[in-house]
Amino acid sequence: MLHDHKRKAHAEFSDWAHTYDAHWLNRFLFEPSHTLLLKEFKDLPPGTALDIGCGTGKLAGRMAARGWRVVGLDLCESMLHQARFKLNGHRDSVRLTVGDSEHLPFRSHSFDVVTCSNSFHHYPHQLAVVREMFRILKPGGRLLLLDGWPDQFIGRIVYDVIIARVEGGVVWHRESQDLRAMFRTAGFQDIAQKRTYSLFPILMTRGVVPAQPLE
Numbered sequence: 001m002l003h004d005h006k007r008k009a010h011a012e013f014s015d016w017a018h019t020y021d022a023h024w025l026n027r028f029l030f031e032p033s034h035t036l037l038l039k040e041f042k043d044l045p046p047g048t049a050l051d052i053g054c055g056t057g058k059l060a061g062r063m064a065a066r067g068w069r070v071v072g073l074d075l076c077e078s079m080l081h082q083a084r085f086k087l088n089g090h091r092d093s094v095r096l097t098v099g100d101s102e103h104l105p106f107r108s109h110s111f112d113v114v115t116c117s118n119s120f121h122h123y124p125h126q127l128a129v130v131r132e133m134f135r136i137l138k139p140g141g142r143l144l145l146l147d148g149w150p151d152q153f154i155g156r157i158v159y160d161v162i163i164a165r166v167e168g169g170v171v172w173h174r175e176s177q178d179l180r181a182m183f184r185t186a187g188f189q190d191i192a193q194k195r196t197y198s199l200f201p202i203l204m205t206r207g208v209v210p211a212q213p214l215e
């Protein structure tokens with residue numbers, strides 16, 4: 001049974017899926033945020049990645065173009081339906097699956113990188129999700145989590161008022177210190193954050209799984 005807020009997110013994106021890629025938020029928020037996140041791939045040899053809340057697959061396609069084997073997971077089948085068309089050219093390197101970020105259907109230590117862009121604010125139990133992300137990463141693996149940056153006045157207006165209204169539901173954009181705390185609690189090390197401003201303030205948080213599993 002889906003939690004009420006997840007049901008709302010599912011309904012929102014089922015309605016939005018057909019027009020999602022044409023929405024103005026792509027130009028001013030989603031695409032610039034993917035560009036910020038992909039900079040982190042510069043020094044990494046291609047491996048296996050899981051993109052959680054992958055939506056219509058834009059980021060997964062850009063990772064596949066860099067030689068990564070990607071699994072895209074999303075709560076909403078209609079979003080994945082759009083992704084399937086778009087990722088036709090990357091059929092061998094991208095696999096798409098329906099799933100809930102809180103209960104990832106993968107064995108522990110399966111991926112080199114986990115990405116999550118513009119989706120985390122929909123999760124009602126965010127620490128549980130960060131723990132799941134930690135579980136499925138290999139030792140030395142990285143979590144790259146990207147979402148709105150609501151720390152200052154402008155951020156709060158943008159995310160807690162405008163974006164919350166566009167998305168028509170309850171959303172939880174977290175301040176940078178809360179994200180760092182969640183990453184630490186889950187066991188991540190080398191936690192670092194980067195910010196960028198396109199039209200909107202965007203925050204990327206990176207964490208690394210210790211090379212030796214913690215006792």
Ligand SMILES: C[S@@+](CC[C@H](N)C(=O)[O-])C[C@H]1O[C@@H](n2cnc3c(N)ncnc32)[C@H](O)[C@@H]1O
Pocket residue numbers: 006009010013030052053054055056057058059073074075076079099100101102116117118119122123
């Ligand atoms: C704003 S879209 C972002 C899509 C894509 N990552 C991007 O950057 O364009 C948020 C996505 O998160 C998905 N989502 C929401 N709650 C989820 C959950 N609990 N588990 C997995 N995906 C979820 C939605 O279905 C939607 O496709």
